[in-house]
């Protein structure tokens with residue numbers, strides 16, 4: 001299994017966004033420290049997901065970065081991505097592991113220690129833990145768990161914990177101090193006036 005990058009950039013495919021332009025800005029800055037998670041809106045077709053994922057895999061390969069696919073594991077397999085990420089509404093972690101195979105990177109969302117332990121036992125190789133802070137990027141999330149909630153999960157498992165939800169360069173130090181291995185962002189890079197600079201600031205805050 002490849003070593004996991006510490007900065008996870010999730011594609012922003014909402015109307016008016018340009019995920020490939022953001023990736024072209026972030027990849028030369030973060031290179032192998034970047035994990036790109038291809039996440040499309042729920043109403044996107046599989047063909048749209050496949051096209052974005054295929055192009056993302058090719059871009060990542062130029063820089064030694066890792067490409068994962070959110071939710072749609074058949075797309076991950078079809079484009080030769082390194083793995084995928086699943087949450088409560090997706091395939092169960094054990095089923096996802098069977099689909100992807102034993103060597104793939106498999107992320108699972110966990111919000112508290114018991115769920116985290118279960119996800120790791122079922123085959124997750126890292127956990128996405130949050131929401132750490134308030135975010136307007138995704139609706140319907142539970143209340144933020146803060147660095148203390150991240151620490152509770154970190155203490156329960158021995159896989160990398162990736163903190164997600166409202167993460168900015170300013171909030172990274174407290175999340176790292178809580179034991180997070182890395183962070184996942186959408187808005188902090190996609191919504192930045194200068195995505196390359198935002199990527200550099202996040203990497204600096206992560207100590208990369």
Ligand SMILES: Cc1ncc(COP(=O)(O)OP(=O)(O)O)c(N)n1
Pocket residue numbers: 008010037039070071085086087088089090107108109127128129138162164184
């Ligand atoms: C790194 C990371 N952590 C959590 C999530 C959320 O996954 P999920 O709960 O399945 O929600 P959707 O992203 O599918 O809407 C994630 N994608 N990445």
Ligand SMILES: Cc1nc(C(=O)O)sc1CCOP(=O)(O)O
Pocket residue numbers: 109129130131132134135136137138141164165166167184185186187188
């Ligand atoms: C996709 C997603 N999942 C979350 C979770 O807590 O499970 S928070 C989130 C959105 C992350 O976007 P931003 O960095 O703009 O807050």
Ligand SMILES: [Mg+2]
Pocket residue numbers: 070071085086087088089090
């Ligand atoms: Mg999901």
